[in-house]
Amino acid sequence: MLFCLGIVGFLIKRNLITMFMSIELMLNAVNLSFVTFAHQWHEVKGQIFVFFVMMVAAAEAAVGLAIIIAVFRARATLAVDRIDLMKL
């Protein structure tokens, strides 16, 4: 079916906040496959798992964006190529 979406999600290895967005895209692709198979096999647990994935994704987005803001404050850039030192 349209699991090409997952592939598109994997393909996105580019610098910037775009990387973070592609992580969200991958999570969505996995969610879609969960819902599809839950529908296929008439299971409720697949959808409940998607619910948990959504909650974890929300938490992860909040923390990740906070980290991005902290890195931007320290480095004043968002390009991944420039952020190549662990020391802030």
Add this chain to the structure above:
Amino acid sequence: MHLILFIVFAVLCLTGAINLLLQTHPINSALSLIVVMTSLAVLYLLLGAEFLAAAQVIVYAGAIMVLFTFVVMLLNAGREERTLGSRAARTVGFPAVVAILAVIATTILRVQGLGTAGMQDHITSTADLSAVLFTKLLLPFEVTSVLILIAILGSVALARHGDGERPDSN
């Protein structure tokens, strides 16, 4: 009718995802990600997951994307500079992507009876979903609330840390 809706929104979803990659400006990528999320919500609805469709619109298209656009605006992120990327990403990454794609495709094609089930023949109502969620899976549900609390505290701590450091460095 369902098939037409499915095809339309699947194509919309994929074009949104491809557009996300092709755009150089982060705000355009965020907007196309919203398109992807909303069309995914319609796909969930077609697959009989009505609660998840609502949750998708509220959580992803609402909360997470507002957070994204907020950060993009806050950081005043400009146009992305074109770089070729590291050599490791090109030599290892793209073959790995092709390999993963092949594995996923073969696994899915091997599953019998895919695509034979009609759309909308089995709707999972919110009552069914919550009956399982609040009886069998109550403990994971409560643990997730603790996780979200920890995430909020962590993000506040990260933001405050950067704020407190600035007077020292100046």
